Amino acid sequence: MDSEGTTCLYINEAIAMSIAFAPYIQVSSPPHTALAIIMSLISTALVLLVPLGLYLYMWSCTHSRSNDPAAAVPPTKWPILGMLPGLVANIYNFHEYSYALLAGSGLNFNGDGPPGAGMRFFITCDPANIQHIFTTNYSNFPKGAEFAAIFDVMAGGFFTIDGELWRLRRMKFVGVIRSPRFADRVAAHCHDKVKNHLLPLLARMASTSTSFDMQEVMARLMFDITAMTVFSVDPGFLSLDMPLIDASLAMDTVMEVGFLRHTMPASLWKTLRWLNIGPERRLHEANRVLRRFVVDTMERRKTNGGQDEDEEVVGDILSLYINDPDYADDDLLCGTLISFMLAGRDTIGTTLPWIFYSLAQNPNVVSIIRNELSPIASHKVARGMGATVIFEPEETKSLVYLRATLYETLRLYPPAHMERKTVVTDDTMPSGHEVYAGDAIYISLYSMGRMESLWGKDCLDFNPNRWLLEDGNKIKYVPSNKFLAFNSGPRMCPGKEIAVVQMKTIIAAVVWNFDLELVESQSIQPKLSCLLQMKNGLMMKLKKREA
Ligand code: HEM
Known part of the structure; x- marks a missing residue:
């Protein structure tokens, strides 16, 4: 230097x-x-x-x-x-x-x-x-x-x-999240949103050659899909008139101020919170917006008739909690529902822009994905299903290269880029390092995905092939302590397969129907947040592909 x-x-x-x-x-x-x-x-x-x-x-x-x-x-x-x-x-x-x-x-x-x-x-x-x-x-x-x-x-x-307490609460939701019925429900919401909202919006952008922020579009899309999954209510944030999305912005604030809090002595941010100034004031306001969103959305669900029906039939996340006396406390119910919104929206919403960014820079990867999609698409076009093709979850299930592309993106750009743990009693790590009761441990997923000693000389290249077995037909097993994007051990993400299905549906639809182009002279870098979102968004232009 x-x-x-x-x-x-x-x-x-x-x-x-x-x-x-x-x-x-x-x-x-x-x-x-x-x-x-x-x-x-x-x-x-x-x-x-x-x-x-x-x-x-x-x-x-x-x-x-x-x-x-x-x-x-x-x-x-x-x-x-x-x-x-x-x-x-x-x-x-x-x-x-x-x-x-x-x-x-x-x-x-x-x-x-x-x-x-x-x-x-x-x-x-x-x-x-x-x-x-x-x-x-x-x-x-x-x-x-x-x-x-x-x-x-x-x-x-x-x-x-x-x-x-965590174990009991995990048991309550994990069976539901991993059930085929729930997976089908989420896949159907995603499919409908892509078909009726995302593709028409992108087609409009393409026909008018308008550049737009792909990160914002993905955040809106994932907010709507996740709200449908959690509340059975569609907030309608993804629409041609792009309404104000204060609840979505409030979730970003939670993650930005959360990051700032991690970097300060606790006594400092707690004093700022007490004084209600600076970032703590923003967080306070974000908290208010999120709680109002939860209350209003629950009200809309009731008006739509959701709560009058058998909760078993409604089948959303809220059904799990609404009649549970353990969740009679409004704050706990709100905290739980906000956590589900974050689990679904933030993770996928943060990953998708990095996928499109990587694809726009790697046309060879786009070609291979299109080759994988081609037999399914030709079949649909032959059956007269229209020029714009949308793929069903069942159809993308076996597409290994598409999955490899997702994993490769998550390796380089894990949405939760840092995990934090606390040491209960003094311990020695396998590496020989000593840690002491009360210490914080930070696990850098971002760094792990880029280490030459773990991923080889081409560790910084975007190369989905590294995830494939030699015959190219199967995904290589990589243990979760090396590929930590979905966490590891007892707290492993229960939504992994649901997330993969959603991301495949969205990527397949965009990549098959449009050519992607990055707007020049933009600076793409992560913002300071607990999420690996892009600081300046992702400006893109699309061109409709000919059938
Ligand atoms: C790209 C997509 C996703 C990624 C990378 C991801 C990653 C993660 C990670 C790293 C954790 C551990 C967080 C922590 O404990 O600090 C986690 C937990 C969790 N995820 Fe996901 N997730 C994704 C999508 C989803 C989806 C779509 C759902 C819901 C359907 C979901 C539901 C959950 C839940 C409920 C937990 C908490 C588990 C627990 O604490 O026992 N995730 N996820």
């Missing part, structure tokens, strides 16, 4: 250091009198707002800087503050930075923040350690109380709980 770059890094670390000190200064003078309270509030405001301003300034700077793996150097270990300033200073480059750190340190890295700030951590992408954390010694590595606090919007929902 040049000397200007190094100076910048130190300045950034110094700014970050002042931020990290804030919570400690603030707790030093407890207020006793009215004057002391006022003085304390003023000093709190100064101590918090100045560093916060700087912190947010640094975040905003990140929006004008590009990701540069070469910029990733190990953070300085400052006296008292440990690596916190260095980590904050490099946050703009978070994904590439963690990747470079892990690549340079043999897949594992120990770090810490100031003593007492609860910021001692271990970051890994080593499959042997992942096996240990997610499966072999699973009960020693729950998500933990800090994780639950960070995602308080989903309070009590399955994503944020551990232990026996």
Whole structure:
């Protein structure tokens, strides 16, 4: 790195250091009198707002800087503050930075923040350690109380709980999600949405040569499909007039502020929450919007007649909970339903734009997918089923190259790019690293998918063939501790196959009916969020293919 770059890094670390000190200064003078309270509030405001301003300034700077793996150097270990300033200073480059750190340190890295700030951590992408954390010694590595606090919007929902309570709640939904009836239902919603909304919208964009944000279109599509699955109500966000999507934007906010919370000492973000300022104010508003969405949508479902029918017959996710006395608490019901919306919308909605981005850059992959689809499409056209072809879930089930393309995208762009666990009792990892009770463990899925030692010399290439057995007719088995996109061990994603069916339906329809083109001169990079969404969206142009 040049000397200007190094100076910048130190300045950034110094700014970050002042931020990290804030919570400690603030707790030093407890207020006793009215004057002391006022003085304390003023000093709190100064101590918090100045560093916060700087912190947010640094975040905003990140929006004008590009990701540069070469910029990733190990953070300085400052006296008292440990690596916190260095980590904050490099946050703009978070994904590439963690990747470079892990690549340079043999897949594992120990770090810490100031003593007492609860910021001692271990970051890994080593499959042997992942096996240990997610499966072999699973009960020693729950998500933990800090994780639950960070995602308080989903309070009590399955994503944020551990232990026996999680096991019981998982048992309740997993049987339903894995049932063929539920899978058919979701596949039918997806098929209808693609046929009646997505393809007409894309055809309009193609006929007018209009460029559009594919990420936004996919977010709308997945919001509608997931809401149908959860509530049996279609919010109608994917339509030609593109209505305001405040609930969808609120879900993005939850993930962005959740990421910010992960990077701060808990005492800092909790104070900001108490003061209701900055990102915490945005989160508070997002929480309000999401809760209103849940209440309004449940009301619409009732009006549509859903709740008067036998819940067994309705068969949506809400049916599972609506008459369950354990979920009589509104907050718990809301937290649970929001968690399901996130599970379905955020994961697929985040993956699809990366698929279309990768396909637009790899025309050879598009050709192979079309070859795979061709016999099915010809059959449909011969039966006079119209020029625009849509594929049924049953028809795409056996398409291995399409599945390989999905896996390859999830390897390089896992929507949940980072997992967090907490250590219950001191332990030694298979790699020999020691972790101590209370430490946070971060597992970088983003880095894991790019490691040469795991995926070979072509690890950064988009190559679906790596997922195929030699005869090309079967998917190669890759253990989940190496391909972690759907998680591993007892908390493995129960929606994996449902997700694959939906993604296949959507990709097949788009790729068969349209040629994809990226709009030039756009900067594609991940935003700072718990989801690997694109910071600036994905501008594309489509051309209708001739039958
Ligand atoms: C591209 C698609 C998807 C990906 C990559 C994905 C990935 C994941 C991951 C990484 C987790 C673990 C999260 C954690 O515990 O921190 C998870 C859990 C979960 N997923 Fe998925 N998922 C996808 C689609 C879906 C869909 C469509 C559904 C619903 C039908 C779903 C339902 C769930 C549920 C209920 C859990 C919680 C499991 C538990 O905590 O026991 N997922 N998923």
